[in-house]
Amino acid sequence: MEEDKKFDQLFEYASNLRWKVGDDFHDQLTEGIYSDASSITKRVVHDDQSHKTYHFDRMLDKILTSKKYGFLIMGLVLAIVLWITIEGANVPSGLLDSLLLGTIYPALKNLSLSLGIPWWLDGFLLDGVYMAVAWVIAVMLPPMAIFFPMFTLLEDFGYLPRVAFNLDGLFKRAGAHGKQALTMSMGWGCNAAGVVATRIIDSPRERLIAIITNNFSLCNGRWPTQILIATIFIGAVVPESFSRITSMVAVISIAFLGIFFTFFTSWLLSRTMLKGEVSTFSLELPPYRPPKFWKTLYTSLIDRTIIVLWRAIVFAAPAGAVIWLISNIDIGSLSIASHTINFLDDFGILIGLNGVILLAYVVAIPANEIVIPTILMLTVSHFGVAGFGSGDGVMFELDSYMDTSRVLEAGGWTLLTAINLMLFSLLHNPCSTTIYTIYQETKSWKWTSVASILPIIFGLIVCFLVAQVWRLI
Amino acid sequence: MIPNPVTALLIFAGLTLITLTIIWIMKTDTWKLKFRSKDILKTKIEDILKQLYHVEYGGKRATLNAMAGALKIEYSKLVPVIEYMAGSELINVKENAIILTEEGRDYALKIIRIHRLWEKYLSEKTGIHKSEWHQRAEKMEHTLTNEEAELLYRQLGSPRFDPHGDPIPTKTGDIIQTHNQPLCSLKVGDSAKIMHIEDEPAVIYKQLIKEKLHIGQYLKVIKSSENNVTFISEGNQHKLSHIVASNIGVRTLSEEEVFEKEKVRLSALDKGEKAIVVGISKECRGANRRRLMDFGFINGAEIVTEMKSPSGEPKAYLIKNTLIALRDDQADLILIEKVA
Numbered sequence: 028m029e030e031d032k033k034f035d036q037l038f039e040y041a042s043n044l045r046w047k048v049g050d051d052f053h054d055q056l057t058e059g060i061y062s063d064a065s066s067i068t069k070r071v072v073h074d075d076q077s078h079k080t081y082h083f084d085r086m087l088d089k090i091l092t093s094k095k096y097g098f099l100i101m102g103l104v105l106a107i108v109l110w111i112t113i114e115g116a117n118v119p120s121g122l123l124d125s126l127l128l129g130t131i132y133p134a135l136k137n138l139s140l141s142l143g144i145p146w147w148l149d150g151f152l153l154d155g156v157y158m159a160v161a162w163v164i165a166v167m168l169p170p171m172a173i174f175f176p177m178f179t180l181l182e183d184f185g186y187l188p189r190v191a192f193n194l195d196g197l198f199k200r201a202g203a204h205g206k207q208a209l210t211m212s213m214g215w216g217c218n219a220a221g222v223v224a225t226r227i228i229d230s231p232r233e234r235l236i237a238i239i240t241n242n243f244s245l246c247n248g249r250w251p252t253q254i255l256i257a258t259i260f261i262g263a264v265v266p267e268s269f270s271r272i273t274s275m276v277a278v279i280s281i282a283f284l285g286i287f288f289t290f291f292t293s294w295l296l297s298r299t300m301l302k303g304e305v306s307t308f309s310l311e312l313p314p315y316r317p318p319k320f321w322k323t324l325y326t327s328l329i330d331r332t333i334i335v336l337w338r339a340i341v342f343a344a345p346a347g348a349v350i351w352l353i354s355n356i357d358i359g360s361l362s363i364a365s366h367t368i369n370f371l372d373d374f375g376i377l378i379g380l381n382g383v384i385l386l387a388y389v390v391a392i393p394a395n396e397i398v399i400p401t402i403l404m405l406t407v408s409h410f411g412v413a414g415f416g417s418g419d420g421v422m423f424e425l426d427s428y429m430d431t432s433r434v435l436e437a438g439g440w441t442l443l444t445a446i447n448l449m450l451f452s453l454l455h456n457p458c459s460t461t462i463y464t465i466y467q468e469t470k471s472w473k474w475t476s477v478a479s480i481l482p483i484i485f486g487l488i489v490c491f492l493v494a495q496v497w498r499l500i
Numbered sequence: 501m502i503p504n505p506v507t508a509l510l511i512f513a514g515l516t517l518i519t520l521t522i523i524w525i526m527k528t529d530t531w532k533l534k535f536r537s538k539d540i541l542k543t544k545i546e547d548i549l550k551q552l553y554h555v556e557y558g559g560k561r562a563t564l565n566a567m568a569g570a571l572k573i574e575y576s577k578l579v580p581v582i583e584y585m586a587g588s589e590l591i592n593v594k595e596n597a598i599i600l601t602e603e604g605r606d607y608a609l610k611i612i613r614i615h616r617l618w619e620k621y622l623s624e625k626t627g628i629h630k631s632e633w634h635q636r637a638e639k640m641e642h643t644l645t646n647e648e649a650e651l652l653y654r655q656l657g658s659p660r661f662d663p664h665g666d667p668i669p670t671k672t673g674d675i676i677q678t679h680n681q682p683l684c685s686l687k688v689g690d691s692a693k694i695m696h697i698e699d700e701p702a703v704i705y706k707q708l709i710k711e712k713l714h715i716g717q718y719l720k721v722i723k724s725s726e727n728n729v730t731f732i733s734e735g736n737q738h739k740l741s742h743i744v745a746s747n748i749g750v751r752t753l754s755e756e757e758v759f760e761k762e763k764v765r766l767s768a769l770d771k772g773e774k775a776i777v778v779g780i781s782k783e784c785r786g787a788n789r790r791r792l793m794d795f796g797f798i799n800g801a802e803i804v805t806e807m808k809s810p811s812g813e814p815k816a817y818l819i820k821n822t823l824i825a826l827r828d829d830q831a832d833l834i835l836i837e838k839v840a
Contacts, residue, residue: 042670045658045660046667051782054780057793057798058779058799061800061801062798065800065801085806092809092810094810192807192825193810194811195809195814195825196811196814199813231627232627302627302629303627303628304626304627305786307791308826308827308830309791309795309824310814310824310825310826311824312823312824312825313823377508492509495506495508495509496505498502498505499505499506
């Protein structure tokens with residue numbers, strides 16, 4: 028009993044003392060540890076005072092973050108990276124395409140024919156699953172294999188943190204982090220990779236903003252769609268000598284619209300849904316160092332390209348199967364696809380699109396790459412356009428713009444449809460690979476659904492408004 | 501079939517209006533209160549207890565009229581609640597003066613404890629702006645139970661002061677008396693430390709936030725007139741009216757604490773200038789504070805402003821041989837002494 032009393036007294040004494048020490052004794056502890064550490068370092072660490080690299084770094088910083096050249100250099104670097112990616116990817120993409128779709132696909136077809144495999148199994152596996160997977164690989168792999176290593180090299184060199192440093196003032200106004208500039212440009216390669224890249228943002232609120240808005244970066248699965256539609260429809264409006272430049276401007280405007288939506292959504296989210304999340308800004312500017320070329324190449328191929336590609340394949344395979352099935356299973360006299368198209372058509376027309384496009388976006392959630400092939404296939408089979416395609420449920424692309432345009436016009440396309448498709452291609456839900464990645468990164472159904480649903484709401488509203496205004500004029 | 505665009509646009513506008521109205525109603529949550537009359541009684545009782553505690557703490561006597569005015573409740577609605585409270589022995593009503601019973605005081609302290617703990621929580625663990633803490637805590641204090649409050653207290657590391665500098669009562673109702681004096685009572689030449697910033701009324705608090713004044717700041721009064729008081733602190737000069745200044749509680753400096761004129765904010769350090777870090781302001785809390793400490797923003801560290809971003813912010817500082825970029829509102833919270 029005596030003992031207990033003593034303890035109680037001690038506890039009370041301690042509790043009273045806590046009023047007096049204030050609430051900053053944790054800080055004082057940290058300060059104590061730091062000052063001990065620095066006094067020890069001063070005694071035992073000898074600093075070789077040659078600051079050659081330091082001065083070189085400052086000189087380089089002076090140029091790269093100067094008011095005069097800072098933004099110019101950034102624009103130039105970005106343009107070069109994008110140019111190399113687009114130009115450099117053409118050749119390997121063509122090779123993969125002719126190998127996977129031009130050589131292996133017919134060979135497999137012949138093989139299954141000689142083995143006597145029933146048409147439905149052959150169609151399901153080869154025309155559905157194999158076709159979708161092959162398509163995704165051919166379109167996706169080369170640009171990613173070029174884009175990501177270049178990005179990683181710039182990161183390794185130390186340039187990317189400077190970009191974040193230059194642009195932070197701009198992003199701050201939208202309630203975002205300067206490093207979002209990096210994840211945003213990474214998104215131009217692939218949104219899933221962009222979402223993974225948001226790990227560099229250590230502030231919880233700004234990281235969520237970067238994840239949710241990454242989808243507004245036009246990814247490399249969508250660039251080809253934009254270019255194709257712009258060339259066919261928008262380039263055709265102006266005299267031929269201007270058509271190339273006009274369609275180029277149209278595509279770039281869409282990309283800039285994406286940047287606008289990134290800032291707008293960041294601004295909106297940071298003031299509403301994300302207000303309560305913790306926000307801590309910090310940006311370290313590491314010293315410059317020569318990038319390790321081969322190591323970078325290897326790690327970026329493994330870490331970014333292969334993982335993302337694998338996820339894409341995993342999601343593309345079932346999508347191919349679904350596309351084939353809905354075109355080949357009939358209910359009554361029509362296929363499931365045709366029923367759905369008829370059902371969606373009224374709403375599609377209302378927002379300046381059509382049923383085919385909406386259905387294509389539903390079944391092609393796994394990969395934006397297969398949207399155009401799906402649209403072409405569905406249009407041909409639904410409207411019975413003669414002379415194109417290779418059967419129900421078999422996706423295809425046409426070599427000439429003329430043919431593509433003829434198929435689409437047979438499907439009732441107008442200039443409005445084309446413009447709205449370009450807008451909808453920018454503003455719709457992320458592909459399922461990205462959605463899965465967002466879940467992996469946030470571990471939250473709430474933010475995953477926000478990231479998936481918000482863009483499609485924007486897309487529907489924008490398309491709707493454009494269509495009504497178009498019809499009024 | 502293409503629908504008429506005008507009709508379509510009108511329907512769209514209607515739908516948007518309805519959605520916005522629903523969001524607005526949800527946000528103001530007036531509808532919630534309408535359906536919770538029982539909770540409203542509890543809320544009223546608790547608000548009255550709190551008010552009584554504050555009045556008694558200030559050494560004044562509470563009257564029914566004054567209470568009705570302070571709580572913005574109609575006199576006729578206040579009386580039955582007061583009667584009910586007297587019946588449940590939370591208060592004694594004597595000759596028109598209302599006095600808290602022992603039980604009532606404990607209850608009031610419990611509410612105050614939850615209020616201040618919740619403000620502490622909001623300041624440490626969330627990114628919600630400080631101008632909203634009070635309103636949110638006002639709602640929370642009526643919903644959290646004692647057990648939940650205790651859990652929160654433990655998770656926050658057993659804090660004794662809320663972010664405004666007020667003491668948080670302990671579980672058993674212990675609280676210390678603070679001996680702060682209002683800023684407006686200082687004379688010219690007095691030096692003091694800001695100990696408390698009152699968050700009510702909101703209008704004045706917003707003005708104080710605008711002035712960027714924080715708890716723990718040292719100041720020196722340089723001018724005092726009939727209406728205003730002017731003082732310098734952390735390299736800036738502030739001029740406040742007496743009404744605003746009376747909401748800042750200060751403690752005059754003791755002998756060993758000196759007001760250092762040279763102590764300024766890091767944001768005042770121009771490109772190429774050198775300084776020694778003095779410390780991080782109390783205003784910088786939670787994850788932000790820990791991050792800055794990790795980087796080495798600690799008393800005695802050398803620091804140089806190296807670069808300024810072409811978009812104005814942030815600036816890059818060299819500290820412990822590392823370049824760290826900070827935004828100006830962060831640099832405002834780091835105190836330095838310039839070195840020639």
